[in-house]
Amino acid sequence: SITCEVPEFQPLPKTHQAIGIDLGITDFAILSDGRKVDNQRFTAKMEQKLKREQRKLSRRYEQAKKDNRVLRDCMNYQKQRRKVARLREKVAFWREDFLHKLTTAFIRQYDVICVEDLNTKGMLKNHKLAKAISDVSWSSFVQKRMYKAKWYGRTIVKTNRFFPSSQLCHVCGHHDGKKALEIREWTCSSCHTTLDRDINASRNILAEGLRLFEATQP
Template sequence: MTKQILKAHKVRLYPNEEQQIFFAKSFGCTRFIWNRMLSDKIEHYKSTKTELKNTPAQYKKEFDWLKEVDSFALANVQQNLRAAYSKFFKGFGFPKFKKKGHRDSYTTNNQKGTVAVTNNTVKLPKIGHIKAKFPSIINGLIKSTTISKTPSGKYYASLLVETVVEPFTKTHSKVGIDLGLTDFIVLSDGTKVANLKFLAKLQAQLTREQKILAKRREGAKAANRKLSDSRNYQKQKIKVAKVYERITNCRKDFLHKLSFNLIKNHDVIAIEDLNVKSMVKNKKLSKAISDSSWSAFTTMLAYKADWYGKKLVKIDRWYPSSKTCSGCGHLLTKAELPLQVRSWNCPDCLQDNDRDINASINILNEGLRLATLKTVGATGLA
């Protein structure tokens, strides 16, 4: 049975000089509206202890140049700020002010074909057709698009499309996944996928480029010259950004391909629900954990399982998967199984356990147990 989903397609744009100027204005106006609305909300609350219900329209009267950009771009700023406040009241961080050159972007909506695609262009409101390169065929109704500029100077359009997907054929296969640092994942069938450590591989190059950037910064300050006016500094800044971009792109490509293959080949996938935010506070492991991108991988598995009719079960983070023998259920203490021990013999059933494979088998068994409970509860038999 087909399913209707919202899917984002990231498209590389090649704007001409006039279009780049328009994008720069749009980035600046949306950033200004966000910062001004946020600032006014903060000041209003300080004086009245109530929330200010401000809108972009009221600022257009005072700042006439805001009319030069797409009105939907400004309207979406209001929606995003409202969402940021809602998250804050739910316990997330308070909305932050935006800085120039940091995640420059704006979002516009498709209204009766104002956003469209051809074989080699993307059409946008107020600016028309822009040359583009499409990595895949786009089928479906375009709902909105987000235009962004990377620190390396590249432009992208992320097209949100309402489309239909076919569920994958059932394989009747079930697998448990143990996340790790030496091996990125270990499956309950014994398969191990190496951790490619993209940041670590390019760390030497990144460090070298960052040192040159620091020297250029010192040189500009010594000459009493603004960094924005220093050509050598700006060129080196782009070189550093390109290294970071390469790391990010390689990691995303690896995670997408791996998650897709797992969803395609297995009907039920069980995985640990790790608290990565707390784990990265460990200074010795924080860089390695961040480089692994466990959260991004789990997120990809979740939405792809939903798209293609598969089931992802998350195991409680406190479940002792490594310390429990998958053969008989004997539980070791933390002292009996320190982190550096990678294999152990069960004192009860004498089974030889590879730490990671044993953990993935236990994760699968626990996942199947939880999936059965949810199924029974849903049918009213619990």
């Protein structure tokens, strides 16, 4: 156990900028200024190699079991187990590095960051999306963003998880109803603006977040 004294974090200078962020799977984050942050798909990049090495590990396990040998004494099994562990660790390091750099960039650039309060645990129950959601690691992104905002004097505003960000037109505010996930672009039936589903959602999140933020100000 090591105890050390560290200096207090100093608030960053004000930038007078705000951003709305909509998290996704095809793109990791969609920003209200129109930018999209690519989903790095760390697990998918290593998936084939991991499968191959895990098959080798499984074969060595079965062989040790067949020979009635203790796994601790099987050097080939232990060597392969460490190899698989290193590959998993590499994926974890890639993901952590990406999330730290991205959250730090947001915190440095914006005073107010507006986000949707996602029910990640509930979404993981969807077996079709669970693997993709785990890979993008939304919960870790949210956690890093929250403590860095606290360190550097930034404000995180969460909109209600039931706020219909993808159903409202950010131009005129018309509620156009729920849409299937495969619909990525739609035209507002009121003002006839063609809208990108994700960018439109992030702009609605920004507007709602700023409304909530201003309501808390003295």
